[in-house]
Amino acid sequence: MIKYFIYTSLILFLLTNNSFSEISVKITPDEKVYQGNHLTLEIEDSSIQDKNFVVTINNKSNKAYRLKKGKYICFFAFPADMKEGKYKVLIKEDNKDFYDGYTNIIKKSVGTQNISYYKPKLSKEDENKIKQEDELVEKTKSLNSDINYWNTPFILPVNDYISGIYGIKRLLNGKYNNYHTGVDFASSQGTKIKAINNGKITLAKYFSKYNSNGNIVFIDHGLGVSSAYLHLSKILVKEGEIVKQGQPIGLVGSTGRSTGPHLHWGLYLNGQNTDGDNWVKFTNKNKNILENKVY
16 A cells, blocks of 8 residues: 555555555644544545445444445544544544554534523333434434435525534533533414425434424435424424425424424434534535535
């Protein structure tokens, strides 16, 4: 294996079937990434054969999705509480290592927020129901289709004030309760919520009264990208439905663990929550990445 470094790309020449295949890897950002943000890995292969590329960082592996013949992409998100430091980036092609690099996770200061909330005493039946609902949400997060529904920049789900940023440390009644996994909007009761991009509805459920998520909708956008909309008062779509960007999918409410009407919006890359506001800005700034659909 021969390695050549050109700017932020790595060019590799692999001997396959008695012919050379040129593979390039571009990682953005190439040196460091903030906690809660993501890396974009673009792989180009001169071979006409389809390949299976897998990216592994910190013992987590994500597939690279095929955009067109010879071009693949992987969006790799990091938790907002991921430990700072240097992490190995490993890319395998059909279970064979061909890229071995590093990225640096750096601290992002976001502050702390305290929420006062009365937790009702639940029956065993309520607890079992909530457990089943939460398991369904976790399963939905991992439903990443090879079909790509989008090739335009993402938009925000509502045009209201952001009252809770992604990654802020959450205190519930004065005790640490994880970081905030989405973005909150101070929207009025009944405000229409828009699909942030084209996609398929993978979850649309009216959850039980004491479920912290409240009524919820999930959209699979393809390429490992999905979005979630929580605390809805009304759901306007059905599971399996294909929606278009800007289409109303529900109404803002205050169901679940909520102190008042608002929208909690989550953005996921291969099942890992990430900063949705940052993702929208990223897709608007890097429109060239979106020019090619999966086919």
